[in-house]
Amino acid sequence: MAPIRRRPISNYLMRAMVLDEPKRPLELRDVPKPKPSRGQLLVRVSTCAVCRTDLHVVDGELPNPKRSLIPGHQIVGRVEEIGDDFNPQFKVGDRVGIPWLGWTDGDCSYCRSGRENLCDNARFTGYTVDGGYAEFTVADARYCFHLPERYDDVEVAPLLCAGLIGYRSYRKTGEARRLGIYGFGNAAHLIAQIALYEGRELFVFTRPGDIKTQQSAKSLGAKWAGGSDEMPPEKLDAAIIFASVGPLVPIALRALSKGGTVVCGGIHMSDIPSFPYRDLWEERVITSVANLTRRDGDEFFEIAPRVPVKTKTETFLLEQANTALDRFRAGELKGTAVLVMNAT
Ligand SMILES: [Zn+2]
Numbered sequence: 467m468a469p470i471r472r473r474p475i476s477n478y479l480m481r482a483m484v485l486d487e488p489k490r491p492l493e494l495r496d497v498p499k500p501k502p503s504r505g506q507l508l509v510r511v512s513t514c515a516v517c518r519t520d521l522h523v524v525d526g527e528l529p530n531p532k533r534s535l536i537p538g539h540q541i542v543g544r545v546e547e548i549g550d551d552f553n554p555q556f557k558v559g560d561r562v563g564i565p566w567l568g569w570t571d572g573d574c575s576y577c578r579s580g581r582e583n584l585c586d587n588a589r590f591t592g593y594t595v596d597g598g599y600a601e602f603t604v605a606d607a608r609y610c611f612h613l614p615e616r617y618d619d620v621e622v623a624p625l626l627c628a629g630l631i632g633y634r635s636y637r638k639t640g641e642a643r644r645l646g647i648y649g650f651g652n653a654a655h656l657i658a659q660i661a662l663y664e665g666r667e668l669f670v671f672t673r674p675g676d677i678k679t680q681q682s683a684k685s686l687g688a689k690w691a692g693g694s695d696e697m698p699p700e701k702l703d704a705a706i707i708f709a710s711v712g713p714l715v716p717i718a719l720r721a722l723s724k725g726g727t728v729v730c731g732g733i734h735m736s737d738i739p740s741f742p743y744r745d746l747w748e749e750r751v752i753t754s755v756a757n758l759t760r761r762d763g764d765e766f767f768e769i770a771p772r773v774p775v776k777t778k779t780e781t782f783l784l785e786q787a788n789t790a791l792d793r794f795r796a797g798e799l800k801g802t803a804v805l806v807m808n809a810t
């Protein structure tokens with residue numbers, strides 16, 4: 467007997483949460499199920515974690531999203547069908563992770579120099595192509611990941627962006643022994659675990675007065691935690707800013723020792739106020755992180771289960787995506803929001 471499927475309602479339609487235009491709530495709709503073209507996987511979505519970037523897209527803070535967009539770029543699912551019936555990396559039934567980087571041209575000067583994250587023609591999942599707030603999605607197999615088995619579909623979803631791009635930010639801090647983290651949200655919580663595993667000393671900065679988050683950072687193993695208006699007890703070799711708050715850049719710069727680096731880890735940030743040159747002097751560096759390369763993913767999924775990096779999640783049904791986004795925006799989530807497609 468064929469397994470009973472609650473959904474889809476037909477072979478041609480699927481349920482999806484659609485963004486018709488920024489600054490409007492997503493709409494639950496039946497839309498045509500996508501078909502995989504050559505090199506693509508059709509994936510039955512199991513879970514999709516909600517990223518701050520989704521908020522930036524929905525709130526109209528990022529330019530030129532796809533029209534009638536299905537957001538979501540931390541997608542976990544099973545391969546349902548393979549375009550042209552053949553793919554050397556995946557077979558039907560495999561679990562697969564789909565990240566933010568959806569496609570690159572492989573041909574521009576960035577791609578040719580190992581920097582596909584900067585590709586001139588890159589396509590991004592849940593932003594310029596449809597993502598995972600839906601029962602199905604298609605993805606170019608070359609950009610998909612096999613996921614570590616120790617994680618279930620809910621646990622692993624937040625690793626696909628907060629983990630991956632957080633990891634790229636972390637790698638940009640080089641050998642920094644004393645590492646500062648400004649903004650202790652999802653990405654910070656994941657990266658802090660790797661930093662501690664690798665023996666870094668961790669200094670965590672939260673909103674002034676957020677004692678609860680400071681305590682949770684300390685219980686994770688941070689050497690010091692305080693408000694972003696405070697100076698750390700020691701100068702830092704590097705700092706990552708995960709909060710999308712531009713004024714934190716000159717503040718973090720002042721906490722650095724000579725030659726230190728500030729890494730801005732988000733895709734969007736409010737304006738950075740001016741600051742005296744002496745704060746940058748002595749070879750301090752300000753840099754940003756854009757997107758991810760497949761190599762970041764391979765490295766991260768190799769180290770994450772060894773640590774093991776643990777995620778904190780809160781699950782929502784697909785049709786509750788607006789609630790998840792609203793609660794994220796209001797800072798009311800206790801973990802990463804993860805949409806679950808076929809919860810019964
Ligand atoms: Zn390129």
Ligand SMILES: [Zn+2]
Pocket residue numbers: 517518519520539566627628
């Ligand atoms: Zn993201």
